Amino acid sequence: MFDDPIDALLNREIPEKLWHYTSVRGFHGIVTSKAVFATDTRFLNDRKEFIHAREIACEVVADTPELGSHLFPARVYLGKAVDLAFNTGQLDPNRLQVFVASFSAAEDQLSQWRGYSQGSSGVSLAFRLGSFRPSAEADTLVCFAPCVYDLKDKKALVRHALNHFVKVGQGYWDATTEAFYNGPRPAAYDPASVMKIIEQMPETAKFNERLGTAIVKMQADLLRIAALLKDESFHEEQEWRLVLPVSAGKGNLQNPRRFRPENIALVPYIAYPFPTDSAGAPPLVDVILGPGSHPNATQAVLAFLESERIRVLPRESKVPYRPW
Numbered sequence: 001m002f003d004d005p006i007d008a009l010l011n012r013e014i015p016e017k018l019w020h021y022t023s024v025r026g027f028h029g030i031v032t033s034k035a036v037f038a039t040d041t042r043f044l045n046d047r048k049e050f051i052h053a054r055e056i057a058c059e060v061v062a063d064t065p066e067l068g069s070h071l072f073p074a075r076v077y078l079g080k081a082v083d084l085a086f087n088t089g090q091l092d093p094n095r096l097q098v099f100v101a102s103f104s105a106a107e108d109q110l111s112q113w114r115g116y117s118q119g120s121s122g123v124s125l126a127f128r129l130g131s132f133r134p135s136a137e138a139d140t141l142v143c144f145a146p147c148v149y150d151l152k153d154k155k156a157l158v159r160h161a162l163n164h165f166v167k168v169g170q171g172y173w174d175a176t177t178e179a180f181y182n183g184p185r186p187a188a189y190d191p192a193s194v195m196k197i198i199e200q201m202p203e204t205a206k207f208n209e210r211l212g213t214a215i216v217k218m219q220a221d222l223l224r225i226a227a228l229l230k231d232e233s234f235h236e237e238q239e240w241r242l243v244l245p246v247s248a249g250k251g252n253l254q255n256p257r258r259f260r261p262e263n264i265a266l267v268p269y270i271a272y273p274f275p276t277d278s279a280g281a282p283p284l285v286d287v288i289l290g291p292g293s294h295p296n297a298t299q300a301v302l303a304f305l306e307s308e309r310i311r312v313l314p315r316e317s318k319v320p321y322r323p324w
Contacts (some may be wrong), residue, residue, distance in 0.1 A: 020102070028127065158222070165214040289317060
């Protein structure tokens with residue numbers, strides 16, 4: 001069991017099979033390259049990708065009490081920290097590219113055939129990905145975990161990411177003001193003196209240093225979950241994601257950025273290698289042909305898989321859908 005809800009999410013047990021819906025061209029590329037193609041989130045079909053995390057964070061800030069103990073302005077400081085994280089910090093889109101490869105727990109789903117397989121003429125590929133997740137010792141922000149759709153659950157995760165910052169700020173604020181209360185002071189309590197030290201505290205170097213350290217951890221926690229927070233309207237996809245954050249200007253990547261031409265743009269992506277067996281085959285264990293596939297597609301796919309030393313019998317979708 002994990003006490004940290006973010007750790008619990010990122011270490012959720014991986015299902016025995018996860019499915020990837022793609023076009024015939026995508027299927028061919030995945031099998032021949034033995035890699036999955038992780039796309040820049042700015043080019044995915046959800047226009048709120050990554051932005052949604054900021055919306056949730058702003059809601060959590062709005063829900064935060066205005067003042068903590070000893071008049072600590074918790075909401076103001078937390079709002080500034082969130083703005084910093086998304087505007088100039090680690091989550092600033094000018095500083096960060098986030099690449100995502102999507103899988104689904106749904107085996108043969110009409111909406112995904114229509115959305116991701118060229119009008120249902122593509123393929124759904126099942127993989128065993130139990131060893132796909134980076135180890136905890138890898139010290140990386142790369143993750144493989146399920147998406148979160150429920151608003152209550154999303155807020156709980158973001159609130160946990162922000163709480164560390166609030167606790168650090170509140171803790172130092174309390175310690176300083178309590179030291180003032182317990183130290184030498186006039187016999188008659190002087191509220192004006194107390195207010196003066198509180199007003200000056202945000203300007204002290206030590207206070208700002210503590211907050212700066214806390215912001216770094218807060219941003220790292222937000223970055224670990226931001227690409228996993230999805231709008232509720234996508235919940236039926238039951239998506240699992242491989243998330244690859246990359247500094248925007250970083251070069252010499254182990255898996256370099258590539259580009260594919262689409263209708264209206266060149267789309268950045270990363271080819272992320274699958275683990276392979278002793279024969280060099282990826283962990284592909286099932287193949288379903290979309291309901292709009294060519295009548296002779298099954299035999300062609302079987303011959304192709306055999307040529308790639310993959311022993312899987314392709315089957316046809318059971319969805320009674322005509323794409324015309």
